[in-house]
Amino acid sequence: MDPRRAGAHAGPGGARGDGVSGDRLRGALAHSLAVFAGVRLGLSVLALAAVALLPNAADVPGGAAGLPGPVDVPGWPAPRPGPGWHNLFTAWERFDALWFLRIAAGGYRPGDGSAAFFPLYPLAIRAVSWLLGGRPLAAALLVSSAALLAALVVLHLLAATELGEAAARRSVLYLCLFPTAVFLFAPYSEPLFLLLSAAAFLAARRGRWAAAGLAGALAALARSVGVLLAAALAVEALHRRAERRGPAWPGLLAAAAVPLGTLAYLAYWRVRAGDWLAPLHQQATWQRVAVAPWETAVAGTREAFRWIGVYPGGYHLLDWLLVVPAAVACLYAVIRFRPAFGVYALASLLLPLALAFPPRPLMSLPRFLAVVFPIHWALADLVERRALPHTAVVAVSAAGLGVTTLLFAGWYYIF
Template structure:
């Protein structure tokens, strides 16, 4: 493992307030443990796995009630079919003409996930769909571990466990356990951010480069690593170690390489990738499409999925403000800020925007800190709140996966 550099004081753990005197006065929230060996990760991962397994079972039960194949939509919904086709046949083999006449190609989908599916099917007797689910489920647990490490490093065991629990119970967390790239991207992002906090710049840069090969929004990790590295350079007045510079230079390599590869395939090196994405109605339009969506939603309504998506995105913006007020390390602010900006300012189906925010787990830090304090002071109230969140997550996840016809 690379040698640990000095850690910025912005990432030094801050203790949670102790409980007041009285019957519960002897109960104190766990103190941040800093860079030492994390404790309590297994219970947190067990809780995460239990909630997400319940989410899978809710999808299976809903499929059974509606007479659908029990697990097919876990691996073959919407974008999943494109990833499976790329894994099986490679790029440049699938073209779709949208109802508006746009020519949509598989070059819009980043290569890391289908490459892993292809590799797994080559060594194990699994179908591409089962391989895709195995990768997604494994990555989700690895991501939860990374989320725990970030929370534990900054705030201690109690907040870290609560952070993982909240992330598992998000309304749209079902997308961590279907054949999509969110769990893989979240795993790479969480561990890259943890490496930044620990000063492991080469690891952070390498993980950011891989994240850039996982999703179009993967450059958010590179932005976080580069800005955190720049912040550290300023603090050290330019006397930064070589591995910091190397990590910062490595971070954007994955995303940039794929964008240039697509540009080369289309004959337009710098603009070809963005032309491909525009055919999918995926572009940054500074929120113009979001404004049109709001107008249509208020004039004509939108069932369940679209108002819920609006509520989730609006909550994401509010949580980002709270996160900034909490003054976390710059890497967490940069990563979350880029994802929020893309969700608000990008075009495309609004029903997919909650999924774009799913990897932005730092947005949950202010809520996790508040809920952790509630747990120590009033455990029954915290259990009721978390139970309600989990129930909403299970029901909404089953609805959007099985019942609704909106893009995931």
């Protein structure tokens, strides 16, 4: 069955607006929990090993030129090396995680770079930390873990409607083994965003536009790219009208609600610092500039093969090796799946390419693409059609995930 049309033929629990059967929900939860627990256990072991095995500047008295090391953020020091089982948890406290923890504990501060981090995840950390008696790291890990597990269940249900049960199970596995899925298990905003974006699509496919608009607005409050859901929901609304499955206006209203999440955050900065665009202006802190997407792709390819075998040039090659297959999967999603999913995948690829970090053109793009679930659907669909072997997808993805986890926990520059 063509996935573009699968939703139109969905049975109970499908895209017609029916509820989810108890058996389907239990099956999705059981499979998602098994995958989540298995990958979480494996990555925890790898992260613990990385802390003890991979050298960084903090391990060497007086530091060491060329070695990465703990990077503090204003108001939140990075954890330093030290023996003990606490490393099972602090091994995940890296890079942007420090910003989320700082914001959750101490709030935003004008001009220090914190405005670049959208507020929904820090707010959730703050609330759960209060319930835990003031333990922000534990709260951050709990929120991200719960959000990821819930996201896997939602994506399983959505993929089962669009692709079938077998492909749904594979797509959940491929998502958790994606080479930059390390960020889905770390205290980052990606899991919460993934949950909300998946929920927006699931609600839209079932014609529940109020829920879709709310989930989309919350996604836009979680990450700046959440606003892209507005285009996807609008396309889905128009597509459903073309299929004679209802008027377009409820879906278009839901799409219009998505930017309200972004607008609410911008309004906060207007009140706080007199600058509506403070989150955008803070991008200068990270030295990102607007360029044509193809220029970023060309520069990233050039740098990837310019420094082979030379540290730290390997970061360019690693970025390229992760981005190119994901970009191909995005293009496959555009051709193969419903227009809303294709629009979302393509926009999620092009926007980061248009905001590049010139010294490392593809930096962070592998992380951004980890939550673009049509990529994982594309892999599952290709395996279903026997164009790719399942074992090879799992082996290559798991190997890449192992590498990025070791580097991330060791403070190497995996952002």
